[in-house]
Amino acid sequence: MDGPVTLINVFTVAPENQQRLIDLLTEITERSVRHAPGFLSARLHRSLDGTKVTMVAEWRSRADYEAMRADPTPRPYLERALAIAKFEPGMYEVAETFAPPGAAAGSERPHVPR
């Protein structure tokens, strides 16, 4: 598997800890994760019901992501996050991409039925 991978990591949290978890994950990503080789982009999402925080991150390859996870630097932050949240990780490849009908050029590659 040499292509790009997308990590979709869902954290479940008590609503009173949602902002603290966002702050922790922002700090870990800003200081450490985004500097790792092969990091392409990430978005951190706040659920409207207060009970989830989900990070969607794109990496150049699975090997790049695994090298970052082997680095001890982010671990103390992750441990603080896991003290207040349940973590459900997922490693994916993109299967399909969809756009509205007549979407302007500049959107991502259109869906092509296979």
Add this chain to the structure above:
Amino acid sequence: MDGPVTLINVFTVAPENQQRLIDLLTEITERSVRHAPGFLSARLHRSLDGTKVTMVAEWRSRADYEAMRADPTPRPYLERALAIAKFEPGMYEVAETFAPPGAAAGSERPHVPR
């Protein structure tokens, strides 16, 4: 809540049904969901371990998404999907966006500490 929302819907599935679930969700999105007012974009993800399929979709507003969910057209597809998968929905707003150091212009808005 008038701003854009991101739906991150995680489907858990037996690996032997993963491709069938991808086909069903592709069909529902291609034929119905992407034509709904306010649909901005979506990506369908296949977990490398075979046990998950996750849709990440951006909508112009929560009201647009809820209007689509009230439309009966996609329901038969969704019911077929739910016959083979467990569905964990999540509705989010983007809290933070991250880029690698020195990312070129054209990436999404950079992270600005608050």
